[in-house]
Amino acid sequence: MIINVILLVQFLAQVQVASGPPTQEVTALLETGVAAEDRGDLDQAIVNFQKAVDLAPASPVPLLRLGDAYMRKHDYGAAIRPLKRAAELSPDVVAVHRLLGYSLLSQGYASEAIPHLEIAHESGALGIAQLQADRPAEAIISLKDALAKTPDDIDLIYYLSRAGSALSSQSQDKLLAEFPHTARGHQVLGQSYYAARMFSEAEKEYELAVTQRPDLPGLHLELGEIYAATSDWAKAEEQFRAEAKLQPGSSEAAYRLGSALLEEGKVKEATEELRHSDSLRPDMPETLYALGRTLAVSAPEAAEVPLGRVIALEKQTPLAGQAYLLLASIHRKQGKTEEAAREVAEYKRIQNLASKRGE
Amino acid sequence: MRSFLVSLFVSLCTITQIAKLSREPQFEAISLKGVDFTLRNSPTPRKYLIETMPGGVALLDYNNDGLLDIFLVNAGHVPDPLLPAANFDRSNPTYWNRLYRQNKDGTFTDVTVQAGLQNAGATNYGMGVAVGDYDNDGFPDIYVTNFGRNILYHNNGDGTFTDVTAKAGVGAGGWSTSAGFFDYDNDGHLDLFVTRYLDWTPEKSKTCGRIAEPMYCPPGEFAATTSILYRNRGNGTFEDVSAASGISTKEGRGLGVAFADYDGDGFTDVFVANDAIEQFLWHNNGNGTFSEIAMDAGAALSSTGKKLSGMGVVFQDYDNDGLPDLLVTQLPHEPYVLFHNDGKGSFSAQELEAGLGRLSGNVSGWGVGLEDFDNDGWKDLFVAQGHVFDNVQLYDGSLSYREPPLFALNRGGHFEKSDAGSDMAVAGRGAAFGDLNNDGWIDVITTSLGRRPQVYLNRGGKSHWLTITLRGKRSNRDGYGARVQVNGQVRFATASGSYLCSSDKRLHFGLGDANMGDVEVRWPSGGRQILRAVKADQFLTIEEARP
Numbered sequence: 001m002i003i004n005v006i007l008l009v010q011f012l013a014q015v016q017v018a019s020g021p022p023t024q025e026v027t028a029l030l031e032t033g034v035a036a037e038d039r040g041d042l043d044q045a046i047v048n049f050q051k052a053v054d055l056a057p058a059s060p061v062p063l064l065r066l067g068d069a070y071m072r073k074h075d076y077g078a079a080i081r082p083l084k085r086a087a088e089l090s091p092d093v094v095a096v097h098r099l100l101g102y103s104l105l106s107q108g109y110a111s112e113a114i115p116h117l118e119i120a121h122e123s124g125a126l127g128i129a130q131l132q133a134d135r136p137a138e139a140i141i142s143l144k145d146a147l148a149k150t151p152d153d154i155d156l157i158y159y160l161s162r163a164g165s166a167l168s169s170q171s172q173d174k175l176l177a178e179f180p181h182t183a184r185g186h187q188v189l190g191q192s193y194y195a196a197r198m199f200s201e202a203e204k205e206y207e208l209a210v211t212q213r214p215d216l217p218g219l220h221l222e223l224g225e226i227y228a229a230t231s232d233w234a235k236a237e238e239q240f241r242a243e244a245k246l247q248p249g250s251s252e253a254a255y256r257l258g259s260a261l262l263e264e265g266k267v268k269e270a271t272e273e274l275r276h277s278d279s280l281r282p283d284m285p286e287t288l289y290a291l292g293r294t295l296a297v298s299a300p301e302a303a304e305v306p307l308g309r310v311i312a313l314e315k316q317t318p319l320a321g322q323a324y325l326l327l328a329s330i331h332r333k334q335g336k337t338e339e340a341a342r343e344v345a346e347y348k349r350i351q352n353l354a355s356k357r358g359e
Numbered sequence: 360m361r362s363f364l365v366s367l368f369v370s371l372c373t374i375t376q377i378a379k380l381s382r383e384p385q386f387e388a389i390s391l392k393g394v395d396f397t398l399r400n401s402p403t404p405r406k407y408l409i410e411t412m413p414g415g416v417a418l419l420d421y422n423n424d425g426l427l428d429i430f431l432v433n434a435g436h437v438p439d440p441l442l443p444a445a446n447f448d449r450s451n452p453t454y455w456n457r458l459y460r461q462n463k464d465g466t467f468t469d470v471t472v473q474a475g476l477q478n479a480g481a482t483n484y485g486m487g488v489a490v491g492d493y494d495n496d497g498f499p500d501i502y503v504t505n506f507g508r509n510i511l512y513h514n515n516g517d518g519t520f521t522d523v524t525a526k527a528g529v530g531a532g533g534w535s536t537s538a539g540f541f542d543y544d545n546d547g548h549l550d551l552f553v554t555r556y557l558d559w560t561p562e563k564s565k566t567c568g569r570i571a572e573p574m575y576c577p578p579g580e581f582a583a584t585t586s587i588l589y590r591n592r593g594n595g596t597f598e599d600v601s602a603a604s605g606i607s608t609k610e611g612r613g614l615g616v617a618f619a620d621y622d623g624d625g626f627t628d629v630f631v632a633n634d635a636i637e638q639f640l641w642h643n644n645g646n647g648t649f650s651e652i653a654m655d656a657g658a659a660l661s662s663t664g665k666k667l668s669g670m671g672v673v674f675q676d677y678d679n680d681g682l683p684d685l686l687v688t689q690l691p692h693e694p695y696v697l698f699h700n701d702g703k704g705s706f707s708a709q710e711l712e713a714g715l716g717r718l719s720g721n722v723s724g725w726g727v728g729l730e731d732f733d734n735d736g737w738k739d740l741f742v743a744q745g746h747v748f749d750n751v752q753l754y755d756g757s758l759s760y761r762e763p764p765l766f767a768l769n770r771g772g773h774f775e776k777s778d779a780g781s782d783m784a785v786a787g788r789g790a791a792f793g794d795l796n797n798d799g800w801i802d803v804i805t806t807s808l809g810r811r812p813q814v815y816l817n818r819g820g821k822s823h824w825l826t827i828t829l830r831g832k833r834s835n836r837d838g839y840g841a842r843v844q845v846n847g848q849v850r851f852a853t854a855s856g857s858y859l860c861s862s863d864k865r866l867h868f869g870l871g872d873a874n875m876g877d878v879e880v881r882w883p884s885g886g887r888q889i890l891r892a893v894k895a896d897q898f899l900t901i902e903e904a905r906p
Contacts, residue, residue: 199757230757231692231720263694263716265773293662297712322664329657332705340705344654347664 026052030065042073060089067099076106094120105129128159136167183213199230217247224256236260251281259290270294285313292326300330321350385732386815388781393467396457400808401437402749406566406575408559409506410437411747415487415859416806418793419499422518426461427793427863432485432503441561449479456485465796475519476512483507487859491540491549493591495836504535529589529597534559539855541618541627542835543643545883548591549835554613554631558582574748578634583610586631605649612636617674617856619683622704625885627840632669632687658685658698662708667696671727671858676849677738678772683851688724688742691758695719714774722762723747726790726858730801734822734869736848737769743787743805761785785810793863799824799896801867823870823895832903833884837864840883845876870895
């Protein structure tokens with residue numbers, strides 16, 4: 001938060017023009033103060049600048065110098081008062097607003113900092129202030145603006161992500177406060193319970209949501225996932241089936257339904273659903289792997305095709321390793337022991353790679 | 360008109376009765392008169408991992424009176440803090456292991472002191488039990504595993520036991536869990552396999568989870584360790600052959616152990632249920648050595664390539680194809696794994712086809728048995744359940760520390776949930792199986808932390824059965840390792856399997872409607888005996904024929 005010397009010189013020149021020249025004694029105090037600053041003796045500089053302020057309380061230059069010295073000392077609270085006064089005396093000087101905005105923000109006065117940072121066009125700090133003032137939608141705009149200038153600023157990226165979360169949370173709060181008994185209200189609450197792994201509470205909310213709006217896309221899918229998380233596969237199947245009916249073109253609904261059916265041991269039906277999912281959206285590795293699992297039971301030779309596609313798509317990932325392991329199981333049953341051994345070796349190689357990557 | 364009404368009434372009564380019968384649970388949960396044991400694991404806020412792992416139970420006929428007796432392993436008092444070489448207060452009767460003798464009227468008498476079993480070792484925190492007649496004297500001996508030193512109690516045949524651990528050389532050390540007697544070299548003397556869990560000591564203990572709500576650490580936080588194989592020299596002493604046999608070449612986190620000859624080569628193989636690591640299938644090479652081949656045999660990982668949190672295991676043939684399969688219980692979010700024996704030495708995970716996906720995805724299984732509880736000719740499933748973390752609900756609202764057991768009937772190789780007779784939720788651990796009241800129907804006893812054992816007494820039914828006791832001559836006297844086939848069903852003779860437990864050594868077969876059975880025994884010695892048209896509904900002793 002320390003401004004550099006060049007900028008300060010520019011600020012002082014602006015203020016000088018706005019308020020007229022200071023007296024000789026004041027000038028001397030400012031010079032000795034600056035010299036002390038240059039020596040790193042900020043305490044002495046503050047003493048000198050304070051004396052200058054006392055001698056010329058209506059002059060913005062000593063006030064600005066004093067505020068700046070406090071900021072250099074990281075005593076942002078003490079900087080606020082002289083900077084506020086400087087801003088009153090020189091309301092059109094952008095540099096004063098910039099310093100005051102930063103000092104206010106650093107002390108947690110986000111709402112008060114916002115107008116000064118707006119005047120100073122400090123979009124990054126402004127975004128942070130807006131976020132802290134519970135105005136996440138505006139914060140997102142400001143932070144995006146700042147990031148357009150410095151796209152790799154990790155602090156800005158961090159605050160932007162926080163602003164996104166806050167906006168989402170705020171929207172949820174609004175939904176819950178104003179529309180708690182709607183399907184969306186129950187859905188939002190259900191999502192919160194699900195995230196907290198409070199599954200029975202999440203189930204209840206989703207069931208209320210589904211009762212109200214059985215036609216709402218996604219609701220059945222999410223409720224099905226809750227059932228799946230608790231291994232209640234029969235109920236999961238019911239919900240995924242409802243979603244698949246509602247969205248016959250959804251590859252995900254078909255994939256989830258197929259997976260639930262597989263967990264229930266309904267291999268034939270699972271195969272049909274997973275084939276359907278694959279036709280809707282080809283080359284999804286998870287779908288292909290699940291299809292390989294079902295076919296490994298019902299038609300082992302046919303399982304080699306989707307599992308081969310998983311390996312081709314995934315190459316070195318753990319899912320590719322799983323596909324190798326399943327192929328090994330199929331080939332072992334077929335008496336192809338050499339192939340099985342090779343596939344187990346591939347599985348182990350991929351596992352070792354994953355271990356090295358820390359997965 | 361009147362006769363129509365009468366027949367309608369009769370029909371309705373019959374329908375009502377059938378409906379009532381079909382609803383009736385196979386078991387009745389009962390308390391055994393005279394059994395006042397409580398498994399005292401003494402949990403502390405420091406979450407010492409040993410606290411959540413006990414304890415074993417054995418069903419054995421220690422006095423050969425034809426009635427099953429019960430031996431229960433207690434845990435101990437855990438000092439807080441737990442220091443190295445701590446005293447678990449095992450001299451306090453509250454923490455004794457207990458032997459209950461069954462009386463002729465079905466009640467039990469605590470004979471712990473009379474039998475000389477009250478000394479469990481002050482520095483031993485109890486875990487499990489194995490039973491076998493290691494000296495072939497006709498009386499079952501007891502091996503108790505501990506965190507500490509294990510104890511071998513020799514059955515003197517007069518109702519008393521003697522601690523022969525030092526002489527026998529089977530004290531092990533570290534943290535032993537499941538153990539089992541089997542004859543790996545077919546020399547007629549039972550050898551001893553001891554699984555060990557972790558390289559855990561009080562100094563290495565730590566807690567995991569949130570600071571305000573600490574939980575037990577998962578096993579991956581501690582180093583793995585090796586199992587131990589003791590070869591019976593036949594003179595009352597054992598030799599540690601862990602290194603020579605190859606067993607100590609791989610470190611695991613063993614909790615369960617089960618034995619069967621999976622590839623029909625005449626030598627008993629060993630499966631170790633490991634926690635959070637690949638499972639081990641030790642193939643008996645027939646020359647005193649073992650090779651760990653689970654990965655190549657397809658029995659190391661789940662069907663999706665995940666490591667199991669293997670806890671209990673049973674090694675029996677669930678689908679009546681004559682080959683022993685493996686069922687491994689584990690923690691939630693993955694079903695219990697069923698490694699189907701495909702023949703030619705390979706396995707494939709078939710839990711989903713067998714219906715276990717629906718039954719076991721969100722529960723934690725420990726002691727497990729495949730027994731024909733309804734005597735229909737198919738081995739059913741019983742699992743003692745309960746999560747390992749006593750505060751798991753703080754971390755996952757979908758899980759429970761206490762769970763009811765799982766009982767599932769086997770319908771032609773597919774398991775379907777059934778009523779265990781009690782849905783009381785407990786922190787279930789051990790499960791042993793046997794015919795407690797000699798009615799031809801298999802009963803269950805389970806252990807749970809902080810509670811008395813639960814007994815599930817089989818209500819029986821109309822199907823026929825045959826229960827066989829083997830008496831080895833050239834083979835070990837218990838006949839452990841024999842392959843016994845009755846009307847196409849196969850059982851591998853063992854008291855081991857499950858978790859920390861030892862079951863009735865008698866081999867039970869449900870015969871369904873058949874009132875006769877053809878019996879074939881393949882003894883570990885290599886001998887083969889066939890008995891034709893054996894009458895059903897009897898306890899049959901088969902003595903090994905001399906060559």
